[in-house]
Amino acid sequence: MPSFVTDIRSLFREKDVEEMRFAFDLTNYDEVKSNAANIFDRLSDGSMPCDEPWGSDKTTLFRQWMDEGYLP
Numbered sequence: 001m002p003s004f005v006t007d008i009r010s011l012f013r014e015k016d017v018e019e020m021r022f023a024f025d026l027t028n029y030d031e032v033k034s035n036a037a038n039i040f041d042r043l044s045d046g047s048m049p050c051d052e053p054w055g056s057d058k059t060t061l062f063r064q065w066m067d068e069g070y071l072p
């Protein structure tokens with residue numbers, strides 16, 4: 001089962017963290033959890049990250065993390 005610390009945090013590049021600070025902090029478990037539905041929508045429609053969309057492997061891992069209860 002994926003957890004934020006071991007699997008999810010490292011999916012976000014430093015650039016992602018910096019660019020998205022205006023909306024939420026991608027290094028912070030509570031903020032990623034509370035914005036997860038919005039984040040997942042943008043990952044899966046390919047509109048974020050704006051420069052290099054994620055493949056289905058990373059997007060599926062993020063979805064699995066959500067579905068399995070947002071393990072820290």
Ligand code: HEM
Binds near residue numbers: 011019051
């Ligand atoms: C995995 C990385 C990223 C995720 C998960 C992400 C997620 C999101 C989400 C959920 C929103 C909507 C915010 C809202 O509704 O308040 C958003 C907006 C935005 N993001 Fe990102 N983002 C990522 C990377 C980036 C990068 C690398 C850039 C710039 C190069 C960027 C630039 C923007 C901008 C300018 C907006 C506002 C305009 C819009 O909604 O399209 N993001 N992002």
